[in-house]
Amino acid sequence: MNVETGMVGFVALYIFMLAAFTGYEVIARVPAILHTPLMSGSNFVHGIVVVGAMYALLNASSTPEQVVGVIGVFLGAANAAGGYVVTERMLEMFKSSRPTKH
Amino acid sequence: MNPAWIIQTADFLAAFLFIYGLKRMSSPVTARSGIHVAGYGMLLATLAGFLYVFGISPAAAPHLTMNLGLAVGALLVGVAWAWRGGKTVPLTAMPQMVALYNGMGGGAAGAIAAVELLGGKADNAIHLTVTLVGAVIGSVSFSGSLIAWAKLDGRINKPWRIRGQVVLNSIVLLAALAVGLAVAVGVAGVPTHVLIGLFFGIALLYGVMLTMPIGGADMPVVISLYNALTGLAVGLDGFVLGNAALMIAGMVVGSAGTLLTLLMARAMNRSVSNVLFSHFGDVSLESTGEIKGRMKPVEASDAAVTMRYAGKVIIVPGYGLAAAQAQQKLYEFVKTLQAAGVEVKFAIHPVAGRMPGHMDVLLAEAGVPYDLIFELEDVNDEFSGTDVALVIGANDVVNPAARTDKTSPIYGMPILNVDQAHQVYVIKRGQGKGYAGVENELFFADNTNMVYGDAREVLVKMIQAVKELGEGSESAA
Numbered sequence: 230m231n232v233e234t235g236m237v238g239f240v241a242l243y244i245f246m247l248a249a250f251t252g253y254e255v256i257a258r259v260p261a262i263l264h265t266p267l268m269s270g271s272n273f274v275h276g277i278v279v280v281g282a283m284y285a286l287l288n289a290s291s292t293p294e295q296v297v298g299v300i301g302v303f304l305g306a307a308n309a310a311g312g313y314v315v316t317e318r319m320l321e322m323f324k325s326s327r328p329t330k331h
Numbered sequence: 332m333n334p335a336w337i338i339q340t341a342d343f344l345a346a347f348l349f350i351y352g353l354k355r356m357s358s359p360v361t362a363r364s365g366i367h368v369a370g371y372g373m374l375l376a377t378l379a380g381f382l383y384v385f386g387i388s389p390a391a392a393p394h395l396t397m398n399l400g401l402a403v404g405a406l407l408v409g410v411a412w413a414w415r416g417g418k419t420v421p422l423t424a425m426p427q428m429v430a431l432y433n434g435m436g437g438g439a440a441g442a443i444a445a446v447e448l449l450g451g452k453a454d455n456a457i458h459l460t461v462t463l464v465g466a467v468i469g470s471v472s473f474s475g476s477l478i479a480w481a482k483l484d485g486r487i488n489k490p491w492r493i494r495g496q497v498v499l500n501s502i503v504l505l506a507a508l509a510v511g512l513a514v515a516v517g518v519a520g521v522p523t524h525v526l527i528g529l530f531f532g533i534a535l536l537y538g539v540m541l542t543m544p545i546g547g548a549d550m551p552v553v554i555s556l557y558n559a560l561t562g563l564a565v566g567l568d569g570f571v572l573g574n575a576a577l578m579i580a581g582m583v584v585g586s587a588g589t590l591l592t593l594l595m596a597r598a599m600n601r602s603v604s605n606v607l608f609s610h611f612g613d614v615s616l617e618s619t620g621e622i623k624g625r626m627k628p629v630e631a632s633d634a635a636v637t638m639r640y641a642g643k644v645i646i647v648p649g650y651g652l653a654a655a656q657a658q659q660k661l662y663e664f665v666k667t668l669q670a671a672g673v674e675v676k677f678a679i680h681p682v683a684g685r686m687p688g689h690m691d692v693l694l695a696e697a698g699v700p701y702d703l704i705f706e707l708e709d710v711n712d713e714f715s716g717t718d719v720a721l722v723i724g725a726n727d728v729v730n731p732a733a734r735t736d737k738t739s740p741i742y743g744m745p746i747l748n749v750d751q752a753h754q755v756y757v758i759k760r761g762q763g764k765g766y767a768g769v770e771n772e773l774f775f776a777d778n779t780n781m782v783y784g785d786a787r788e789v790l791v792k793m794i795q796a797v798k799e800l801g802e803g804s805e806s807a808a
Contacts, residue, residue, distance in 0.1 A: 238457065241570050241578065248566070248579045251350055252586035259357045261681055261706050262695075264688035268591060269429050270356045270366055271584040272558050274349045276373060276432075278439045278565045279406070280342075280380040281577050285446040286402050287383045290390040293524060294446050295398065299405045301442025304473075306409025308436035309377070313370050314417030315428050320356070320363040322696035 269316040276309025334385040341379030342576035348372030349580050353587070359701065376576055377406075390450075422696060423653045426686045427483035430554045433561055434476025440469030440564035441531065447571055448514060448527050456515075458571055463511040465567030467534045472560040474538030479554050482547055491543040497608050500540050507533040541607065548727060551686045552595045552606045559588025598681030598707075598745070626762065629780035631789045632796035634721075634756045635664075639797045641718035641754075643674040645710065647747055648690050649683050651724010651760060655786035658697035661723065664790050665699070667797045677703050678710040678747050680728035711748050720752035722773075723786050724759065730771045741769055755779040758789050 252271075259267060282305040286298030352369030355361040384399060391398065413432060420428050444466035446452075453459040481487045493499070510530040518526065545553055562584025569577025596603045638644050646665070652658060665675050677699065683690045694704060714720060722729055729749040732739040749755055750773050757774060759781060773779055782789050 244575060244578050245566065245570075245582050248582035249586035252353075252583035252588075253590050255350065255353045255357055255583070256587040256590045260359070261679070261688055262691035262701070262704065263357060263359060263362060264591065264594075265425070265429075265686045265692050266362060266688070267353070267356055268555055268558055268588070268686065269425075270353060270369065271562065271587050271591075272429050272433045272436070273366065273373070274353065274369055274580050275436050275558075275562045275565045275584045277345065277349070277376060277577055277580040278436050278443070278561075278568065279409075280376050281443050281565070281568050281572050281574055282439050283377075283380040283402050283406070284383050284572055284574070285443045286405070287395070287398050288388050288391045288450070288452075289398055289446060290388070290394060290450065294449050295394070295401060297442050297445045297449065298398070299401050301439045301446065302402055302405035303409040304435040304442065305439035306406045307413035308432050308439060309373055309413075310410040311413030311417045311428065311432035311435070313366065313373070314414055315420075315425060315432065316356075316366045317363075317370075318417070318422075319425065319692050320366055322692060 266316060266319045269312065269319055273309065273312030273316050276305060276312050279305030279309050281305070334382040338379045338382050341375050342574065345372040345376035346576045346579040348375070350583060353583065421656070422693070423656065424484070425692070426551070426554065426684075426689065427480045429686070430476050430480040430483060430550075430557070433554065433558050434473050434480060437469045437472030437476060437557065437561040437564060440561060440568050441466055441473055441534075442469075443568045443572070444469060444564075445527065445531060449524060451523075453571065459515050461567050462571050463515060463530075465564045465571065466531065467507055467511065467537075468560050468567070469564035470531055470534035471538035471541065472557045472564060474535040475542040476538075476554070476557045476561075478539055478542040479550050479557065482542075483550055487543075490546050496540070496544055500537065503533060503537045503540055507537055545607065548682075549606045551682060551689075552592060552603065554686070555588055555592040555595055556603065556607075559585050559592055562586075562588050595682065601744070626774050626781050627779070628783055629756070631782050631784065631792035634780065634782050635793035635796040636800060637754060638668060638673065638719050638721065638756075638793075639671050639800055641673055643676075643713075643717050644668060644719045644721060645676050645678050645714060645717050645749075645752065647678050647680070647683075647720060647722045647725050647729055647749055648694070649680075649723065649725025649728060650689075651758070651786050653684055653689065653693055654724065655760075657723070657785075657787035657790050658693045658699075660787055660790035660794065662694070662697040662699050664794050664797070665703075667794055671797065675703065676705055676710060676713070678705055678707070678714075680707055680725070680747050683725055683728050707745060707747060714748045714751040717752040718754060720749040720755045722749055722755065722757040726759075726771055727769060729773055730769060731773055731776075732769065732771070739769060749773065750776055750778070753778065756782055758782045758784070758786050760785060 282301035286302050289295045289298045349369050349372050352365045355365030355368060444462050447462050453462045510533055514526045514530050562581045566578050566581025566585055569581055592603060596606055668675050679690045727741055729747050731750050733741045733744045733746045736742055755778055
């Protein structure tokens, strides 16, 4: 392993570590009232997998790769779109209750 | 400008928008804008993803037009299908939709790993290992989430349990890892794509077998766990593809989801491994005969009148409220009580309903102000000073057996101390048991009366009864 690839690997580890702490901190002080929307919201965020699936499909060079790639893009797109709609609908309800407060 | 730079910039902005969006979602005031912020990030990253066409590998170049067409088609079909499903599903079905879409994300993560393996693109030991681990996690999350979806959607009703299941499941997982190792090092005489197919088949089977025996009451914890696992798989795929946006978004969700899972498991006073491997709801049958007393039914109107003249009422909603879509009627009833000078509070158990915060969402939809809604630890001491506790479609979260009966599968779970109120009314569809399959001695207690019926119909009767009373007192005055 040369110095450069070792560094790249460690940068990945740093990214993972900092992202993990970020996720923890964002959720840590959330009231229970928002647990379901947040689970749904984070479900939407990992819909970014669709971008990875697009990359995999665009670089596919055989039929099996293309088939699996298409499945991946379809599933990833459904994750992102469905996660967005469901989260939006949940949070919409929070707005409708606000004018009644006080 | 160099397409690679545009992609990198878009991914960087997307990662920022995801974290900022999640941060905004963690406060009720800004929550709604949070999902929009994250949505812009997704749109940006997806559009930038098309610029990958400028940097594809030479082997894929002849297939570019075909691949691009397939990508656009799959993207449009996936978005349209999920968008329509998410828009049209009733509010009560939200938990299983989260499970379903989460499973799809896990499947996509597995598919990415599969393409990498099929194309032999992971060329060193670290990449190969991370790809295989991501593949297992993504596949388990995919098939497990689909089972969780089917259970919540009522398509699978009975937990499927066999003797020695934990051991069998462990063997299946070990088999998946062994075949994964075979994929990595190669086996003479066996084509690699056969091994890869076998590897994914066993991993998917493990997700099914892990989830099948888990009872419905534990599904919130399970969905949250699979949400975290999908995040982790996406993060690992991000490493394999060298995509920082996937790494960051995946790992943020992985850790946030893990914390959320632990919070939920703690609310039930159980560990995550206990949820996964103890097969909740297994041992309740023998304790049914021990309960003394009988269930005492009462008319909805009588219960309503008692609450009308009470000083303080605490309402405990459960899944039955969601199933009957009775939240609007409930708030209407509460408003008539408030107009009569009754102090009303809502007490929410952390695992009431099918997901944490499920009841909060439901009450928010009906327009119930936040300041009437209290969590378990804030309200539990108040029941002893309460005239009436009204339980609507909740069961396990108010079962006193959790405090006293060591043989009960829910023993040790913190419950709402509803039984300490002077009078308890329970609105319930029938005489059946709760989701955990446990008999509830609260229903047999001296101070408890049962109001049988659909929660919505019962509440309509209650509103009617209180209104008639109000008109009567006005004419008398």
